[in-house]
Amino acid sequence: MNFEYSPKVQNLLQRLKQFMAEEVVPVESQYWEQLEQDRWGEPPIMEELKQKARDAGLWNLFMPGSEHGAGLTNLEYAPLAEEMGRVLFSSEIFNCSAPDTGNMEVLAQYGSDAQKERWLKPLLAGEIRSAFAMTEPKVASSDATNIETEIVRDGDDYVINGHKFYISGALNRRCEIMIVMGKTAPDSPDRYRQQSQILVPMNTPGVKVIRPMTVFGYDDAPEGHGEIIFDNVRVPAENLILGEGRGFEIAQGRLGPGRIHHCMRLIGQAQRALEMMSARAENRVVFGRPMIKQGSVREDIAKSACEIEQARLLTLKAADQMDRYGNKAARDLIAMIKIVAPQMACNVIDRAIQIHGAAGLGQDFNLARAYAYARTIRLADGPDQVHMMQLGRNLAAAYAAEVG
Structure with a gap:
C-alpha cells in the first residue's frame, strides 16, 4: 500500500484545507446561532457556503466514479473526509453528508433511470x-x-x-x-x-x-x-x-462505504480535539504553572496522538482493500475500523473535555457535541458488539482453516 497521496489528492486536500480555514471555521459559531432561529430549516450561511464549495470545485467528492463525482477511490477520499469531519456540519457544505451520501450511492448503483432522474439528480445538485x-x-x-x-x-x-x-x-x-x-x-x-x-x-x-x-x-x-x-x-x-427481495443486498452494498466514511470523519473530530487539548495545556495555568507541566496531561496528549494515528492507518488500509478487492473482501477490515474509530474518538474527545474542565462541557467549545456524535457512531450502522461478534466468527473460521 502506498501511503503517499497522489498529486490530484494533494491538490484537493490543500484546497479543502484552505476552504475550511478561510470559509468554514470563521463562521462556525454563526452557523449555530442562525440554527437557533429556525431549528429544522437551513441556516442562511449554509447555502452561501454550498455555493462557494460548488464554485471551488469541491462538490460530491465522496461519489465514486467520474460520472457524478470527483472520480476518487475510497483511499483518495479518506483524507478529504477527515478534513471535512473536523467541523460537525461541514460535510453538508460539500454535499458529502450522511444519509444523503449512502442514498445517492444506492440510487446510482441500483436505481432505475426514472428513479435517478427524479431523485438522484436533485440530491447530487444539493437541492433536496x-x-x-x-x-x-x-x-x-x-x-x-x-x-x-x-x-x-x-x-x-x-x-x-x-x-x-x-x-x-x-x-x-x-x-x-x-x-x-x-x-x-x-x-x-x-x-x-x-x-x-x-x-x-x-x-x-x-x-x-x-x-x-x-x-x-x-x-x-x-x-x-x-x-x-x-x-x-x-x-x-x-x-x-432493484426488485422484491433485494433489500438486504442493497443494504450491504450501502453500509460498507457508509461505515468507513463515519470513521474518516471521526478521525477529523479526534484530531481537532487533540489540537484543542494541546493548545489548552500549553496556555492554561493551574496551580501556578502551565498545565502541560503535569505528567498526566502529557500522557493524555501522547496517548491520543498514538490512538489517532493507529485508527487513521487502519482506515486507510481498509479503504485500500475496498478499492482493490471490493467491499465484501474488505469486510473484516471495515468491521475492525468501525470498532476502533468510534471508541478512539470517544476516548480522545473525553480527554480533551477533561483538560478543558467545566468549559469542555459547555457551548463555548465543540467538544460536547463531538462526543455525542462519536458515541452515537458506536451504535449507528451496527453496534460494536455485532461487529465484534461477526469479526470474531470470521477470524476464527479463517485461522482454523489455516491451522487445520
Whole structure:
C-alpha cells in the first residue's frame, strides 16, 4: 500500500484545507446561532457556503466514479473526509453528508433511470435532502432480517405499514425522500430475501413524523432523528428499488462505504480535539504553572496522538482493500475500523473535555457535541458488539482453516 497521496489528492486536500480555514471555521459559531432561529430549516450561511464549495470545485467528492463525482477511490477520499469531519456540519457544505451520501450511492448503483432522474439528480445538485428508514424500536435492527415493517403489493402500488425511529435527516424541511427498508416476503425460507427497499416521498399520506429523537439531549437539528409511523402509506410499484427481495443486498452494498466514511470523519473530530487539548495545556495555568507541566496531561496528549494515528492507518488500509478487492473482501477490515474509530474518538474527545474542565462541557467549545456524535457512531450502522461478534466468527473460521 502506498501511503503517499497522489498529486490530484494533494491538490484537493490543500484546497479543502484552505476552504475550511478561510470559509468554514470563521463562521462556525454563526452557523449555530442562525440554527437557533429556525431549528429544522437551513441556516442562511449554509447555502452561501454550498455555493462557494460548488464554485471551488469541491462538490460530491465522496461519489465514486467520474460520472457524478470527483472520480476518487475510497483511499483518495479518506483524507478529504477527515478534513471535512473536523467541523460537525461541514460535510453538508460539500454535499458529502450522511444519509444523503449512502442514498445517492444506492440510487446510482441500483436505481432505475426514472428513479435517478427524479431523485438522484436533485440530491447530487444539493437541492433536496433525504433519509434512510431502517431502524425500528421494537426489534434488534442491527440484524436487518428482524425488521417488521410491511411492504405489501396492491395492484400497481405497494402499501407500507410500520414503525421506525432514529431516522436521521427526516426532520429537515428540505428532506423530500426516504428509502424505506421493509419486508415484502416475510415467509420466505431465505431470511435474506424477505426484505426490499422502496422510495417514499415525505409528503405521502400516512407518513407521520411523531417526534425528533434526541442524542444525549441534542436534537441534532436541522437533520434530526425522526420517529415515524407508516400508516397505510401507498406508493407506486415503480418506487421499489432493484426488485422484491433485494433489500438486504442493497443494504450491504450501502453500509460498507457508509461505515468507513463515519470513521474518516471521526478521525477529523479526534484530531481537532487533540489540537484543542494541546493548545489548552500549553496556555492554561493551574496551580501556578502551565498545565502541560503535569505528567498526566502529557500522557493524555501522547496517548491520543498514538490512538489517532493507529485508527487513521487502519482506515486507510481498509479503504485500500475496498478499492482493490471490493467491499465484501474488505469486510473484516471495515468491521475492525468501525470498532476502533468510534471508541478512539470517544476516548480522545473525553480527554480533551477533561483538560478543558467545566468549559469542555459547555457551548463555548465543540467538544460536547463531538462526543455525542462519536458515541452515537458506536451504535449507528451496527453496534460494536455485532461487529465484534461477526469479526470474531470470521477470524476464527479463517485461522482454523489455516491451522487445520
